[in-house]
Amino acid sequence: MTENVKFGIIGTGGVWRFHKLGAKNHSIVNFVSAYDVDEKNLQKTAKYSKLTTYSNLNEFLKSDIDAVLIMVPHYLHKELVIAAAEVGKNVICEKPMATTLEDCDEMISATRKAGIKFMIAENHRFLPAHQYIKDILEQGYIGEVFLGRTYEGAYATPQFFDENYWHFTFDKGGGGVVMDQGVHKFTMLNWFLGEVDSAQCWLSKSLNSPPSKAEDTAIVLLRYKGGAIITVDISSSTIHPLTNRTELHGTKGSVLEDHSWNDPVQIFSSHPEAEVKGEFFSPKIEHGPFPEYYKISMGHEDAYFARCILEDKKPEFTPEEARTGIAVVLLAYLSAKNGRITSMDELMKIYKTEGTKNIIKGVKEVIQQNYGEMNWEI
Ligand SMILES: NC(=O)c1ccc[n+]([C@@H]2O[C@H](COP(=O)([O-])OP(=O)(O)OC[C@H]3O[C@@H](n4cnc5c(N)ncnc54)[C@H](O)[C@@H]3O)[C@@H](O)[C@H]2O)c1
Numbered sequence: 001m002t003e004n005v006k007f008g009i010i011g012t013g014g015v016w017r018f019h020k021l022g023a024k025n026h027s028i029v030n031f032v033s034a035y036d037v038d039e040k041n042l043q044k045t046a047k048y049s050k051l052t053t054y055s056n057l058n059e060f061l062k063s064d065i066d067a068v069l070i071m072v073p074h075y076l077h078k079e080l081v082i083a084a085a086e087v088g089k090n091v092i093c094e095k096p097m098a099t100t101l102e103d104c105d106e107m108i109s110a111t112r113k114a115g116i117k118f119m120i121a122e123n124h125r126f127l128p129a130h131q132y133i134k135d136i137l138e139q140g141y142i143g144e145v146f147l148g149r150t151y152e153g154a155y156a157t158p159q160f161f162d163e164n165y166w167h168f169t170f171d172k173g174g175g176g177v178v179m180d181q182g183v184h185k186f187t188m189l190n191w192f193l194g195e196v197d198s199a200q201c202w203l204s205k206s207l208n209s210p211p212s213k214a215e216d217t218a219i220v221l222l223r224y225k226g227g228a229i230i231t232v233d234i235s236s237s238t239i240h241p242l243t244n245r246t247e248l249h250g251t252k253g254s255v256l257e258d259h260s261w262n263d264p265v266q267i268f269s270s271h272p273e274a275e276v277k278g279e280f281f282s283p284k285i286e287h288g289p290f291p292e293y294y295k296i297s298m299g300h301e302d303a304y305f306a307r308c309i310l311e312d313k314k315p316e317f318t319p320e321e322a323r324t325g326i327a328v329v330l331l332a333y334l335s336a337k338n339g340r341i342t343s344m345d346e347l348m349k350i351y352k353t354e355g356t357k358n359i360i361k362g363v364k365e366v367i368q369q370n371y372g373e374m375n376w377e378i
Contacts, residue, residue, distance in 0.1 A: 004030040005306035008060055008089075010080055011071035012036045012045035015094060018291065019069060019121075020049055022299030028306045029299075031069075035060035061087045066309060069121070069302070070094060073166040074174045078103040085114035092305045094121045096183040096329065097322040099174025100356045104323040111319065119305050119315040120322035123297035124184045124244075125191065126304060128286045129257055129264040133246070136255060137192055141269045143252030145193060149231040150246040152181045153238035156207055156216065160236070163210035168236070170360055176214030176367075178203070178332050181234045184244075186222075187325030189232070192248070193224045195324075198343040201332040204368035206237045215367045220332045221341075242290040256280075260289045330359050336366050 004027060009016060012034050023029040033052040036042035046053040054060035061068070061083065067090040070080050077098050084091045091111065097120045098104045111118035124130055136142065159165045166172035173179060178201070190196065199222050203215035217235040224230065243260040253269035263282040267274075275281060286296055308315045327347065334350070335342035337359075350356060 004028050005066045005090075005309050006030050006032045006064065007067045007069050007302070007306075008033040008035065008054075008063065008065040009051070009069045009071065010035050010057075010060075010084075011094075012038070012041045013071060015071050016045060016049075018294040018298045019071070019302060021291075021295045022297070023302060024295075024299070026299050026303035026306075028310070029302045033060065033063060033065060057083065061089060066090060067092060067117075067305070071121075073172045074099050074179070075166075075172045078107055081107045081118070082110040085111045085116050085118065088114060088116060090117040090305075090309050092119050092121050092302065095123075095187070095322070095325075096174070096179055097319065097326050099179065099326075099360070101323065101327060101330065101351050102355055102357065104319070104326055108319050108323070117305070117308050117315060118319055119308070119317055120319060121298070121301055122184065122187050122317065122322060122325070123294070123301050124188045125317045126301035127293060127297040128300070129259070129293075130188055130246075132265055132283065132285050133248070133255055133257060134192060136267060136269075137248075137250075139271075141253060141267065141271045141274060142248065142250035142255055143271075144226070145228045145248045145250045147229060148189075148193075148246070148248040149233070150185050150189065150244070151233045152185060152242075152244045153234075153240060154181065154236045154242045155239060156237050160207055160209050160213065160216070163212045168209070168213045168216065170212065170214050170364060173214070175329070175333060175360055175363065176203070176218075177216050177234045177236050178218050178220065179214075179329050181236065182218065182220060182232060182332065183325045183329050185232045185234065186328035187322060188246070189222065189224075189230060190324045190328065191321070193226060193228050193230070195225045196328050196331065196344055197223045197225045198341050199223070199328065199331045199335045200341045201336040202368065203336045203363070203366060204370050206235070206370045208371040211364075214363065217370070218332070218336075220328075220335075222328070259287075259293050262288065264293075330356050333359050333363050337362050339366070
């Protein structure tokens with residue numbers, strides 16, 4: 001058995017830096033080569049990261065690598081995942097899985113047919129603070145969750161104002177903050193709480209970004225089949241370093257989590273076996289505010305995927321599960337267009353008839369334009 005997994009990367013843009021830094025503590029992850037259509041990005045990254053470069057996709061895919069890490073614009077995820085699977089490479093692809101449910105289905109069937117390991121790089125699934133919350137939920141420390149709220153806020157970069165840059169566009173990004181950041185929250189919440197019953201969503205633009213760009217701010221209200229009602233607040237135009245927050249309240253206690261805290265979790269539990277009773281307590285968890293939590297979560301994520309390859313086991317975080325996050329993204333957009341609470345059953349009816357490709361059409365018309373009133377500067 002080899003001691004490490006040789007990864008080739010596709011896409012040498014912004015997120016690569018965090019995967020590279022994350023791998024520093026995980027010798028099982030060995031990044032060896034890179035492919036990118038942007039020769040300048042490719043050469044710059046390869047020099048900095050000491051990678052062999054390829055300008056031809058087929059040569060790259062057929063080279064001596066065990067796995068491919070895909071980090072490209074969202075509309076390209078499907079075709080590159082399938083291309084890598086078809087030559088027998090294991091694939092880990094950045095979130096969001098794809099921009100439609102049909103693309104997710106094609107990815108699932110192609111990777112299954114190829115018999116390779118396939119996982120979506122949803123780093124929130126590999127953040128120790130989130131794993132801790134999942135564990136205490138399973139152990140019953142806060143009982144049945146009936147209420148929650150979660151937030152992700154990021155500081156926009158000048159690229160938000162570049163109409164030719166794909167991030168947050170309707171066509172290449174598949175939408176704005178709901179697709180780009182919301183998917184993190186939805187995938188995490190589905191992991192904690194199960195299946196979504198219905199949603200209500202409002203979209204707005206607080207940045208004076210070009211018309212090709214979708215919403216930068218949103219609120220999504222979710223009702224889970226188990227009964228929990230949750231608020232998801234997301235924005236890419238908040239003026240603070242990137243952070244996330246989650247609050248869950250159950251029949252036996254509450255858990256608060258904030259990525260910007262050094263000790264990211266606080267629990268109040270009335271469970272008979274709770275470590276501390278009558279007050280909030282903070283367990284020791286591997287963590288650090290941005291950019292530390294990025295490095296930690298991506299390091300664990302890539303190392304876990306490498307272990308799945310070496311030990312020939314199916315990743316616990318399945319593509320089917322990642323697909324449920326995309327379903328909630330699309331449900332939120334559908335609800336914003338409907339201007340009312342919309343059920344998952346309604347989304348599934350569309351999926352089974354005309355398909356989900358057109359859900360993004362018409363979203364532009366329902367985005368509230370706030371920026372005229374705001375004095376927002378980058
Ligand atoms: N997990 C996270 O928190 C997180 C954070 C940032 C980005 N991401 C995800 O990572 C992915 C990439 O985002 P980014 O911010 O690095 O984007 P980016 O624009 O900075 O980089 C994308 C790279 O892909 C290359 N590319 C474009 N088309 C290509 C093609 N056909 N073949 C090969 N390379 C191609 C571009 O030249 C560029 O170098 C997206 O899915 C994004 O949502 C995840």
